[in-house]
Amino acid sequence: MTTASSSLSERSVAYSRMAEALRHLGDTWQEWPDLSQCARAMGLSPHHFQREFTRWAGVSPKQFQAALAHAEAGDLLRQGASVMDASYEAGLSGPSRLHDLFVAHEGLSPGEAKSGGEGAKLKIGEAPTPFGSGVFLISPRGLCGLGFADDGAEQKTGFQHPGYVKEAVLKDLAGRYPNAETVRDDGEARRWADRIFQGSDPIPVALYGTSFRRQIWRALLDIPAGETRTYGQVAAAAGQPKAARAAGTAIGANNISWLIPCHRALASDQRLHNYHWGVARKRAMLTYERAHAA
Numbered sequence: 176m177t178t179a180s181s182s183l184s185e186r187s188v189a190y191s192r193m194a195e196a197l198r199h200l201g202d203t204w205q206e207w208p209d210l211s212q213c214a215r216a217m218g219l220s221p222h223h224f225q226r227e228f229t230r231w232a233g234v235s236p237k238q239f240q241a242a243l244a245h246a247e248a249g250d251l252l253r254q255g256a257s258v259m260d261a262s263y264e265a266g267l268s269g270p271s272r273l274h275d276l277f278v279a280h281e282g283l284s285p286g287e288a289k290s291g292g293e294g295a296k297l298k299i300g301e302a303p304t305p306f307g308s309g310v311f312l313i314s315p316r317g318l319c320g321l322g323f324a325d326d327g328a329e330q331k332t333g334f335q336h337p338g339y340v341k342e343a344v345l346k347d348l349a350g351r352y353p354n355a356e357t358v359r360d361d362g363e364a365r366r367w368a369d370r371i372f373q374g375s376d377p378i379p380v381a382l383y384g385t386s387f388r389r390q391i392w393r394a395l396l397d398i399p400a401g402e403t404r405t406y407g408q409v410a411a412a413a414g415q416p417k418a419a420r421a422a423g424t425a426i427g428a429n430n431i432s433w434l435i436p437c438h439r440a441l442a443s444d445q446r447l448h449n450y451h452w453g454v455a456r457k458r459a460m461l462t463y464e465r466a467h468a469a
Contacts, residue, residue, distance in 0.1 A: 183368055186231045187303030192217060193231045194459045196224075200239060201462070210236060231305060234466045292352025299349050299357055300364025301341065304372055305463065306433070306456055308341065311364040312348045312357075317379030318367060320348040320430045323452045351430060371434065382430055390414065391425040398439040401465035405441050419443070427451065433460065 199216050208216075213236055214224035229235050298313045301324060312320025324341040349357045371378055384392065390413040397412060398404050404412070410422035429437045432452060438460045442449060450457035 182230075183305070183365075183372060184303040186305045187307055187309075189227050189231045190305065190307040190459070192219075193228060194455045196228060196236075197239075197459055197462045198455070200236065201458075207240065232463060232466050239462075239466050292355030295352060295355040297349075297352060297355045297357045298360040298363050299345060300359060300361040301345070302361065302364040302368035304368055304433075306459060309364070309368060310341075310344050310348055311367050312351070312430070313360075313363060313367060314381045317381035318371075318431060318434070319381045320351060321371075321432050321434065322348055323432070323456065348430070378434060380431055380434060384425075384428070387413075387415070387418075387421065388425040388428060391422050392429060392435050395426065395429070395436050395440060398436060399468075400436075401461055401468050403439050403441050403445070403461065405443055405445060407443060409440055436460075 196213070196217055200213065203213075210221045210225060214221040217224055219227070225236065228239075232239060295314060297319070299311065299320075300313075301308055301310050303309070304323075306323060308324040310320070310322045310324050311318065322344050324344040349355075370376070391409060394409045394413040398409075405419070406423040406426065407416070407419035409426065410416060410418045413422065415422065423440075423442070426437045426440045427449075429435050432438070438450060438457045441447065447454050447457055447461075
C-alpha cells in the first residue's frame with residue numbers, strides 16, 4: 176500500500192469519531208474547552224486526539240475552534256442553518272480546486288445511458304476516503320459514480336451489518352447502468368481515491384444527464400467550498416428560478432458525491448437534512464471544507 180493510500184486508510188478509519196468530534200466542537204466552541212476536555216469527550220488521550228484530528232482535518236482542534244468562533248458558526252451548525260453568511264464574515268470563501276473540475280457531461284453517450292450502459296465497460300471498487308469507505312464507479316472516460324458504504328448508507332439500504340451495507344451500495348451504483356459490463360477492481364478505486372483526495376489535478380467526471388440536470392450540477396460546482404445554497408438559489412443560478420422542486424430532484428439524482436457537491440445544497444428551511452449519505456457526513460464535509468479554506 177502506498178503512503179497516500181495508507182494515509183487515506185487512517186483517515187477513513189477515523190471518520191466516524193472525527194464526525195462526532197466536529198459535532199462536539201460545534202456545540203461547545205463558546206465554552207472554549209481545552210484539548211484535554213475535548214479528548215476526554217472522545218474517549219482519547221490528549222496526544223492521540225490532537226494527532227488524529229489534525230491528520231484527518233488538516234488543522235488542529237484549536238485552529239478549528241478559532242475558525243468556528245471567528246465565523247460565529249457554532250450555533251448555525253448546531254441548528255443546521257446556513258453557514259453562508261458566517262463564511263463571508265470569516266473570509267472563508269476562497270477558491271477551491273474543485274471548481275477546476277473537468278466535467279465531461281456526456282462521458283457516457285446518450286445511447287449508452289438510454290440503454291442502461293449497454294456496450295460500456297465499467298470498473299467498481301471500494302477504497303478509504305476521509306469520509307469513510309467510498310465506492311467508486313469508473314468508466315474509461317472518467318469517474319461516473321461515488322458513494323459511501325457506511326454511516327448514512329444504513330438509512331438508505333435498510334441494512335445494519337457493514338458487509339450487507341457495502342454490497343448494497345456496490346449494487347446501487349452498478350445498478351445505475353445495469354447493462355454495462357462491470358467488473359470489481361478495488362485497486363483502481365484506491366488509485367482514484369488517492370487522485371481525488373490526495374492530488375491536486377482536475378478530475379475527469381464522466382456522466383450523462385438531461386440538459387436541466389447538467390445545468391443544476393454545474394450550478395453546484397459554482398458554490399464556494401464550505402458554503403451552502405438552497406435548492407431555490409441553485410435553480411436561480413442555473414437560470415431556472417421557478418424550478419426549486421425540480422432542482423432538488425436533480426440534486427438528489429447526482430451520482431458523484433463530493434466532487435459534484437450536492438452536500439452544499441439545502442432545502443428552503445436551510446437545515447442540514449435530506450442528504451443521501453447521511454446528515455453527519457454532510458456536516459463533516461462542510462466543516463472540513465471550511466477548515467481548509469481557513
